[in-house]
Amino acid sequence: MLKVSYRPLLDGDGDTVVYFVRERAKQAPICPDQAVADYLEKARKLGDFRGQAGKNLIYYRESPKVGKAPERVIVIGLGKDKPSTELFREAGGLAVSAALATKARTLKVALPDPFGGLSRVELARALAEGLVLGSYRFDKYRKDFEPEEKDDSLKGIVIHAAEDRAIDEAVRQGLVLGLAVNSARDMANEPGNHWTPAHFVKAGRDLAGKYALTCKVFDKTAMKKMGMGGIVGVGQGSVQPPALVILEYRGGTTKSPTLLLVGKGLTFDSGGVSLKPGAGMQDMKFDMCGGAAVLAAMQAVAQLKPAGINVIGLVPAAENMGGSAALKPGDIISQFNGKNVEVVNTDAEGRLILADALAYGVKHYQPTAVIDIATLTGAVIIALGHHRTGLLSNDHALAEKLLAIGERCGEPLWRLPMGKEYRKQLKSEVADLKNVGSDRAAGTITAACFLEEFVDKTPWAHLDIAGTAWDFTKKSYVPKGPSGVGVRTLVELVLGWK
Ligand code: BES
Ligand code: ZN
Ligand code: ZN
Numbered sequence: 462m463l464k465v466s467y468r469p470l471l472d473g474d475g476d477t478v479v480y481f482v483r484e485r486a487k488q489a490p491i492c493p494d495q496a497v498a499d500y501l502e503k504a505r506k507l508g509d510f511r512g513q514a515g516k517n518l519i520y521y522r523e524s525p526k527v528g529k530a531p532e533r534v535i536v537i538g539l540g541k542d543k544p545s546t547e548l549f550r551e552a553g554g555l556a557v558s559a560a561l562a563t564k565a566r567t568l569k570v571a572l573p574d575p576f577g578g579l580s581r582v583e584l585a586r587a588l589a590e591g592l593v594l595g596s597y598r599f600d601k602y603r604k605d606f607e608p609e610e611k612d613d614s615l616k617g618i619v620i621h622a623a624e625d626r627a628i629d630e631a632v633r634q635g636l637v638l639g640l641a642v643n644s645a646r647d648m649a650n651e652p653g654n655h656w657t658p659a660h661f662v663k664a665g666r667d668l669a670g671k672y673a674l675t676c677k678v679f680d681k682t683a684m685k686k687m688g689m690g691g692i693v694g695v696g697q698g699s700v701q702p703p704a705l706v707i708l709e710y711r712g713g714t715t716k717s718p719t720l721l722l723v724g725k726g727l728t729f730d731s732g733g734v735s736l737k738p739g740a741g742m743q744d745m746k747f748d749m750c751g752g753a754a755v756l757a758a759m760q761a762v763a764q765l766k767p768a769g770i771n772v773i774g775l776v777p778a779a780e781n782m783g784g785s786a787a788l789k790p791g792d793i794i795s796q797f798n799g800k801n802v803e804v805v806n807t808d809a810e811g812r813l814i815l816a817d818a819l820a821y822g823v824k825h826y827q828p829t830a831v832i833d834i835a836t837l838t839g840a841v842i843i844a845l846g847h848h849r850t851g852l853l854s855n856d857h858a859l860a861e862k863l864l865a866i867g868e869r870c871g872e873p874l875w876r877l878p879m880g881k882e883y884r885k886q887l888k889s890e891v892a893d894l895k896n897v898g899s900d901r902a903a904g905t906i907t908a909a910c911f912l913e914e915f916v917d918k919t920p921w922a923h924l925d926i927a928g929t930a931w932d933f934t935k936k937s938y939v940p941k942g943p944s945g946v947g948v949r950t951l952v953e954l955v956l957g958w959k
Pocket of ligand 2: 730732807808809810811
């Protein structure tokens, strides 16, 4: 288990020290350690390293006669451009990957001085996030690893800076956020046979056991009684019963704003009777990334304890399978708010389970705003690729807030339009609406139009993470596999809510 802590001075144990240095015109980067600075001057003269962003240098020095400065020194370049928090997240990710390529186990990270308008607090938090996020690995099922290799992970990271309570808090926040994202990645990495709706139930209950959160669970029988035809219908083809997991965080009174977070927890999406093609189907074990993001965000919220706000997390969880008990094309189901839906395609199942959760959440909690997050449509990958999450909303202010947060935290979004011309594509001859558009045109938008039918007039935003939940833009702090996208955006929204 990786431990990250904060220390005021560059002291204590550690086998490796990490410095971050800026590139300067025709001069070596400045480094507080004179021996390292001399070495950097040599490297610059030889043309090997100037402190460029994305570059690093490893230096082995003699152990000192007095004190215990580590012999292994990793220097990470910051470049010469105006910095953003993303630069420091990337730098943190680079530092741990450089360290992981060596036998380094315990890093002493020297917090660099702020520059270019970034505050020391912003810098410390982003760096801590990057270090924790970049250190993530998932090798639980890789028995083929040599024992020595298996142990090649970082054991500890200590961030050193001058004594300052604000820095202490910033590092703690970065750590909480990073670990929450890593726990979302852990859930997502579990394959369908090891992560079923029952695992979402257990994860929710475990969080409630550990933090000041209340967990409620509706099982299949309860959901049937309540008229949640979407969650029950999607789950009926599987031996794994569906569930609705609810976590409540009460940081305020009944008069305080309440945010509702809803995440798609499809633990495996075969497409059901409208079976998906075989190639790449294994990736549909990741169809629960929205649900994982919501649980992880609740974990971070419970740890950071924001005051004056209530946050409710809902995870509708089901496995979408075919078979004699499964939902069929043409079936008509009744959702929690009474709307009848013609299921034209059983592979458009995410919206069916979200619809019940949204309608229930909006009715029961009367939230100030609701945000859902889901690997909802392949179409969003066609529209935005793997670089931006699709954002669709019925509320301009909420959309603007999310766009700004996404930009700041390295989880960029792009808003797509909605409107009645798109909504029309969902008209059904036999029910209130059908679950897919008449053709494939604007698939991400029609999916959002479907969801909008279940939020009444509540300010609502939908994050379609089908393109970003895995195969996300290459970044040093996002290892291959599930990215944990959305967790930080959701938590930032909660922390900054006014
Ligand atoms: N889980 C998929 C969407 C998806 C596709 C996520 C690729 C990540 C990568 C969703 O349930 C689905 O199958 N959507 C269909 C909708 C269609 C039937 C209208 C799709 O996108 O093809
Ligand atoms: Zn599907
Ligand atoms: Zn799906």
